[in-house]
Amino acid sequence: MPIEAGFQCAGCGEWNETVVDETGGGRQSYVEDCQVCCKPNVLAIRWMGDGYEIHTELES
Numbered sequence: 001m002p003i004e005a006g007f008q009c010a011g012c013g014e015w016n017e018t019v020v021d022e023t024g025g026g027r028q029s030y031v032e033d034c035q036v037c038c039k040p041n042v043l044a045i046r047w048m049g050d051g052y053e054i055h056t057e058l059e060s
């Protein structure tokens with residue numbers, strides 16, 4: 001079941017809403033464009049027990 005999550009854009013610092021799919025595995029990464037500045041953010045999602053961590057960086 002997809003989970004609503006948020007990430008902070010590495011380019012402009014604005015928060016974006018996204019949806020992560022728990023069934024995709026313990027580690028996932030994908031690119032999502034910032035809804036504010038349109039820069040591509042690489043989201044690295046790591047599941048830890050019942051929580052998760054999202055690391056964001058700009059696509060190089």
Ligand SMILES: [Zn+2]
Binds near residue numbers: 038039
């Ligand atoms: Zn941005």
